[in-house]
């Protein structure tokens with residue numbers, strides 16, 4: 001009798017335990033399913049981009065990202081995957097950055113990054129080759145004066161979804177003559193001096209290169225713009241093949257290139273404060289921090 005009671009008690013507690021485990025399991029399974037569905041893969045962009053470098057570093061420094069992979073592709077490819085996932089409310093984690101128009105068309109969140117794998121907030125810098133200030137002091141003065149805000153860049157990037165970048169930049173330029181004149185005020189006009197700007201193949205950089213090009217052209221310079229991968233950009237500036245750029249993101253995104261080439265070029269400092277890059281998810285996903293992503 002006593003034994004039977006004990007047995008009953010133990011069965012009861014066992015089933016209670018099982019019930020507890022069961023409900024835990026279900027919750028855990030659901031969470032895991034979401035990440036299994038993504039194949040523990042982060043949707044990345046071009047292998048040569050700075051953000052890809054930061055994402056690789058992020059995978060290394062967070063223990064919970066053990067087993068996760070970064071799928072490198074292209075910005076266009078990432079955008080297509082984001083669009084498809086978003087339309088079907090499926091889970092996706094991308095490498096993303098702001099300014100970017102995806103934040104205008106989708107409800108997204110940048111995951112908190114307590115270990116700063118993507119750096120704290122970044123600035124976009126203006127840089128020249130060594131000696132530009134001596135060779136072209138007036139152009140250098142304009143480059144050095146160049147300063148604008150995230151909203152300005154974002155406005156062009158967004159408008160360029162409907163019209164060409166030339167048109168979007170020209171419209172912004174025409175509407176913001178007060179700001180532009182702050183960059184050129186007191187600087188003598190050129191009589192056709194040539195200057196080679198170098199840029200990167202992303203919308204944000206197309207926007208800034210177009211605006212700087214328009215500014216210099218309207219001040220009498222003969223501007224040529226080339227768009228290349230970040231590593232080529234830094235090399236070109238370091239060996240003096242290009243004159244200037246308004247595109248590097250620092251201290252993290254292009255930090256590795258800066259370490260390699262920083263001594264052989266001139267950093268004129270930030271032209272846009274508060275750029276952000278990181279892991280980005282649709283708002284319908286139930287995670288807020290990189291630390292919320294479960295290990296594989």
Ligand code: PBE
Nearest residue numbers: 049050051052097202230
């Ligand atoms: N980006 C946009 C670039 C720089 C600007 C963040 C994609 C990169 O990662 O190199």
